[in-house]
Amino acid sequence: MAEYDYDVLVIGAGPGGYVAAIRAAQLGLKTACAESRDTLGGTCLNVGCIPSKAMLHASEYFDAASNGSMADMGIEVSPKLNLDTMHGQRRDAVEGLTKGVAFLFKKNKIDWKNGHATFQDAHTVKIGEETVTAKNVVIATGSSVTPLPNVEVDNAKGVVVDSTGALELPKVPQKMVVIGGGVIGLELGSVWRRLGAEVTVVEFLDQLLPGMDGDVRKEAGKIFKKQGMELKLSHKVTGCSVKGKKATLTVEPAQGGDAETIEADCVLVSIGRRPNTDGLGLDAIGLKTNERGQIETDHEFRTAVDGVWAIGDVIPGPMLAHKAEDEGIAVAENIAGQTGIVNHDVIPSVVYTWPEIAGVGLTEEQAKERGEVKVGKFPMMANSRAKTNHEPDGFVKVIADAETDRVLGVWCIASVAGTMIAQAAQAMEFGATSEDIAYTCHAHPTHSEAVKEAAMAVQGKPIHI
Ligand code: FAD
Ligand code: NAI
Numbered sequence: 161m162a163e164y165d166y167d168v169l170v171i172g173a174g175p176g177g178y179v180a181a182i183r184a185a186q187l188g189l190k191t192a193c194a195e196s197r198d199t200l201g202g203t204c205l206n207v208g209c210i211p212s213k214a215m216l217h218a219s220e221y222f223d224a225a226s227n228g229s230m231a232d233m234g235i236e237v238s239p240k241l242n243l244d245t246m247h248g249q250r251r252d253a254v255e256g257l258t259k260g261v262a263f264l265f266k267k268n269k270i271d272w273k274n275g276h277a278t279f280q281d282a283h284t285v286k287i288g289e290e291t292v293t294a295k296n297v298v299i300a301t302g303s304s305v306t307p308l309p310n311v312e313v314d315n316a317k318g319v320v321v322d323s324t325g326a327l328e329l330p331k332v333p334q335k336m337v338v339i340g341g342g343v344i345g346l347e348l349g350s351v352w353r354r355l356g357a358e359v360t361v362v363e364f365l366d367q368l369l370p371g372m373d374g375d376v377r378k379e380a381g382k383i384f385k386k387q388g389m390e391l392k393l394s395h396k397v398t399g400c401s402v403k404g405k406k407a408t409l410t411v412e413p414a415q416g417g418d419a420e421t422i423e424a425d426c427v428l429v430s431i432g433r434r435p436n437t438d439g440l441g442l443d444a445i446g447l448k449t450n451e452r453g454q455i456e457t458d459h460e461f462r463t464a465v466d467g468v469w470a471i472g473d474v475i476p477g478p479m480l481a482h483k484a485e486d487e488g489i490a491v492a493e494n495i496a497g498q499t500g501i502v503n504h505d506v507i508p509s510v511v512y513t514w515p516e517i518a519g520v521g522l523t524e525e526q527a528k529e530r531g532e533v534k535v536g537k538f539p540m541m542a543n544s545r546a547k548t549n550h551e552p553d554g555f556v557k558v559i560a561d562a563e564t565d566r567v568l569g570v571w572c573i574a575s576v577a578g579t580m581i582a583q584a585a586q587a588m589e590f591g592a593t594s595e596d597i598a599y600t601c602h603a604h605p606t607h608s609e610a611v612k613e614a615a616m617a618v619q620g621k622p623i624h625i
Contacts (some may be wrong), residue, residue: 166271168184168294169297172193173197176300177300178265178488187493192270219246225239323430335426340430342369347512379573400427407423435454452476457470515553519572521570538624542613544605544624555572556580557572565594566591567584567615579607598621
């Protein structure tokens with residue numbers, strides 16, 4: 161009889177966990193996956209990437225029809241919002257994709273154990289009423305919303321909500337206040353602004369989107385303001401009272417000073433996410449989390465406890481689905497005795513607003529801290545396709561090492577920046593120089609030509625500016 165029930169038990173079926181389970185099964189390992197939700201796919205498919213993109217995509221069409229940009233192209237329409245239908249297509253997208261993961265589990269003969277998993281020891285995990293043993297356990301429990309003291313989220317009531325509540329609002333708020341000008345605040349704030357809400361973003365720092373390149377952050381601020389979002393930078397929310405369907409927020413300058421109040425009929429709390437380790441029984445296996453609540457691993461995704469591995473949002477690094485997925489593949493390959501590697505220096509990040517905002521590698525500020533750099537910038541205004549499509553906002557910026565010309569970072573604001581950044585990531589993965597990009601033939605007319613031109617600008621020789 162086998163010593164363990166499974167070769168691999170994955171805890172959590174988000175993009176980290178479900179991908180790890182599939183790759184482990186592909187490699188011939190007997191695999192189970194514990195997931196407490198009733199559907200597979202984790203945060204990303206159920207309440208994150210997918211439903212938010214469904215709302216962003218649909219609201220983008222509504223905005224284009226209402227704000228005159230379709231009329232500018234000769235399409236005159238008077239759009240009428242059917243929010244129920246919009247929510248319906250969001251739910252359909254989620255259902256289709258989560259069922260798709262269930263199909264892939266069946267196809268790969270992965271046992272899905274539906275329940276909350278708790279370690280008994282390093283190889284024994286209780287899942288609901290069942291106890292399962294496994295030679296290897298992968299922790300892929302993801303993250304959840306960071307709460308804000310004095311601001312209590314109640315998604316059912318719909319006045320003070322987190323991202324999950326903000327995806328499902330049954331009616332367009334008149335006045336929405338977003339606490340936190342990061343990725344979630346800007347994406348979901350954009351959805352409701354496009355659908356008619358007056359949106360104010362309260363951000364603690366002096367610019368939006370911490371972690372991104374300085375130029376990008378400044379430009380993003382200008383663009384969102386131009387679109388009608390009110391930005392209260394360098395401010396913090398210190399209190400919130402709710403009466404009926406109205407919230408009153410107390411807002412103060414970040415560095416202290418006179419408080420003011422802002423009324424809203426919807427408040428979105430989006431000040432970050434924190435790793436999920438509660439109720440996991442880490443004590444039972446003697447595994448400690450770091451000061452940020454994350455589980456530390458080595459570069460093979462082994463934790464400090466033999467046979468226990470960890471990936472995704474629960475470990476350090478950007479909280480992104482594609483990072484979790486790549487770690488899922490790598491951890492399974494490492495468990496199978498292969499060499500699974502993730503290059504954490506080249507993980508693109510994308511904000512799916514209009515225009516999109518994307519980057520990979522170092523910001524200009526980070527690169528300059530490490531040494532001399534050369535920077536090339538190209539405005540989307542001078543890109544023939546963006547100009548033709550009435551998409552003048554944004555730019556591409558390529559940052560290269562001054563001595564070796566190796567590309568250190570690429571940043572874009574453009575309607576399709578999320579797609580454009582893939583070529584930059586690939587170039588960086590191959591150790592490309594800016595000259596390599598500048599001398600690569602790019603199809604015309606495409607937005608991606610702006611990446612080539614920004615690389616040419618690093619050489620001091622762009623053609624179209
Ligand atoms: P998760 O997806 O969080 O999955 C973990 C799973 O583990 C959950 O289903 C949870 O129920 C389960 N679980 C936890 N503890 C236990 C336990 N003890 N027992 C059993 N099951 C357990 N990222 C992007 O890259 N692109 C985007 O566009 C994007 N959009 C987002 C939009 C929103 C609104 C949000 C909230 C997030 C978004 N993200 C996006 C982030 C992305 O969702 C996460 O980075 C990603 O889901 C992390 O994957 P994971 O597998 O580590 O964890
Ligand atoms: P975030 O970390 O992106 O932004 C949080 C913002 O809140 C920061 O700008 C921070 O300065 C600010 N803040 C913190 N405390 C505050 C306070 N008291 N008052 C005012 N502002 C305050 O976190 P967010 O937007 O909640 O997203 C969480 C994670 O989800 C992100 O880190 C991202 O990795 C992931 N995500 C990714 C998406 C994508 O890839 N497109 C989309 C949505 C989420």
